[in-house]
Amino acid sequence: MTDSALFQPIEWAGKTLQNRMVLAPMTRGRAGNESIPNKIMGDQYVQRADAGLIISEATSISPEGVGWVNAPGIYNDEMVEGWRSVIDRVHQAGGKIVLQLWHTGRASHSDFHNGELPFSASAIKIEGDEIHTPKGKKPYEVPRAMTADDIQRTVEDFKKAAINAKAAGFDGIEVHAANGYLLNQFLDSRSNQRDDNYGGSLENRYRFLSEVMDAVLSVWPAEDVGVRLSPNGVFNDMGADDYRETFTYVAQQLNKLKVGYLHVMDGLAFGFHERGEPMTLAEFRALFDGIIIGNCGYTKEEAEKRISDGDGDMIAFGRPWITNPDLVTRFKHNYPLTPFDDPSTWYGGDEEGYTDYETYRESSGKDAMSSLT
Numbered sequence: 396m397t398d399s400a401l402f403q404p405i406e407w408a409g410k411t412l413q414n415r416m417v418l419a420p421m422t423r424g425r426a427g428n429e430s431i432p433n434k435i436m437g438d439q440y441v442q443r444a445d446a447g448l449i450i451s452e453a454t455s456i457s458p459e460g461v462g463w464v465n466a467p468g469i470y471n472d473e474m475v476e477g478w479r480s481v482i483d484r485v486h487q488a489g490g491k492i493v494l495q496l497w498h499t500g501r502a503s504h505s506d507f508h509n510g511e512l513p514f515s516a517s518a519i520k521i522e523g524d525e526i527h528t529p530k531g532k533k534p535y536e537v538p539r540a541m542t543a544d545d546i547q548r549t550v551e552d553f554k555k556a557a558i559n560a561k562a563a564g565f566d567g568i569e570v571h572a573a574n575g576y577l578l579n580q581f582l583d584s585r586s587n588q589r590d591d592n593y594g595g596s597l598e599n600r601y602r603f604l605s606e607v608m609d610a611v612l613s614v615w616p617a618e619d620v621g622v623r624l625s626p627n628g629v630f631n632d633m634g635a636d637d638y639r640e641t642f643t644y645v646a647q648q649l650n651k652l653k654v655g656y657l658h659v660m661d662g663l664a665f666g667f668h669e670r671g672e673p674m675t676l677a678e679f680r681a682l683f684d685g686i687i688i689g690n691c692g693y694t695k696e697e698a699e700k701r702i703s704d705g706d707g708d709m710i711a712f713g714r715p716w717i718t719n720p721d722l723v724t725r726f727k728h729n730y731p732l733t734p735f736d737d738p739s740t741w742y743g744g745d746e747e748g749y750t751d752y753e754t755y756r757e758s759s760g761k762d763a764m765s766s767l768t
Contacts, residue, residue, distance in 0.1 A: 575631020634668025664692025
C-alpha cells in the first residue's frame with residue numbers, strides 16, 4: 396500500500412503535495428444564477444481535500460466567457476468573496492487548490508449573452524451536438540470571428556481573472572486550453588481558419604495562447620501556473636489532421652515559459668478524434684520539463700504505471716471522485732468503489748448527487764447495522 400507511487404508526496408511551486416492524485420476539474424452547475432461560489436461548493440471540495448491537488452471546476456473569466464448554466468465566475472467582487480470562502484475551508488482541511496480559467500468561445504449560445512452571438516477564432520459552428528442554455532437545449536450557432544479588439548480585451552480578461560484568483564487565495568491557476576473551448580479553438584486548424592496573425596501557421600495559431608500566458612505570468616510566478624491541453628480530444632468538435640505537430644509545438648513553447656505543470660488529457664474516455672495514433676504522456680515527457688498530470692479515464696493501476704514508468708508525475712481523476720468522496724482512502728486500502736455510471740443528478744440542483752455520497756466507512760457501518768437488525 397505505502398509503496399504505491401500514487402501516494403508519495405511531490406514538490407510543486409515550493410509546496411509539498413501529500414500525494415500524486417489530482418481532483419480533476421468538473422463543471423457541476425451549483426453556483427446559481429449569479430455564478431457565485433457558495434457553501435455546498437465548499438462542502439464538495441472539503442470532502443475531497445485529501446487530494447494532492449484540487450483543480451477547480453472551470454470558471455468563467457468574464458461574462459463573454461460564460462457558456463454553462465450555473466457555472467461559477469471570477470470576474471466580480473462577489474465571486475472573489477465566494478471563492479475565498481471555499482478556499483479558506485479547503486486550506487483549513489489541509490488541501491491545495493488552483494483555479495481553472497475558462498472562456499467557452501463558440502461552445503456557448505446567444506441565450507447566455509442577451510441575444511449576442513458568442514465568438515470564436517472563425518465563424519465556424521460546432522457540429523453534431525446541442526447546448527443546454529438558460530432557455531433550454533438548443534443547437535449550436537455560427538459564432539462571429541473575433542476581431543483584434545476582441546482578442547486584446549479577452550487577453551486582459553484573463554489577466555484580471557488571474558489577479559482575482561490571487562486575491563481569492565488560490566494556490567495557483569490553470570489556463571484551460573483544452574476540450575474545444577476558446578483557446579483550443581484557436582489552436583485547432585479546423586476551427587481556426589483565420590488569415591491574419593492569429594491563423595494559418597503554428598506560430599500564428601499559438602499566438603493567442605501565448606499572449607494569454609504573458610498576461611497571467613505577469614500576475615503569477617510561472618511555477619504556480621498550469622495549462623490544460625487535450626491533444627486527442629474530439630469534444631466540442633475538435634481534432635485536425637495536424638494535431639500531433641500542433642501540440643508538440645505548444646508543449647515546447649510552454650516548456651520555454653517554465654510553467655509549473657502541463658495537464659494533458661491523454662486518455663480517450665472523453666472521446667477520440669481518430670486522426671492518427673493518440674498522443675501519449677511519454678511524448679509530452681520528452682517535450683516538457685515540469686510536472687506532467689495525466690487525465691481521462693485512468694484506473695488506479697494505470698495511474699500507478701504511468702507514474703512508475705516516469706511518463707507522468709500526477710494523475711487526475713474525475714468521475715470516480717464524484718461518487719467516492721474518499722477516493723484516496725479507497726485506493727490506498729483497495730476498498731470497492733461506489734459505481735459512477737449514473738450522471739442523472741451530477742449537474743445542477745443542490746446537495747443531491749453532489750455532497751451526499753457516503754464514504755466507505757459510512758456505508759460499511761450502515762451495512763453492519765442492517766445485518767444486526
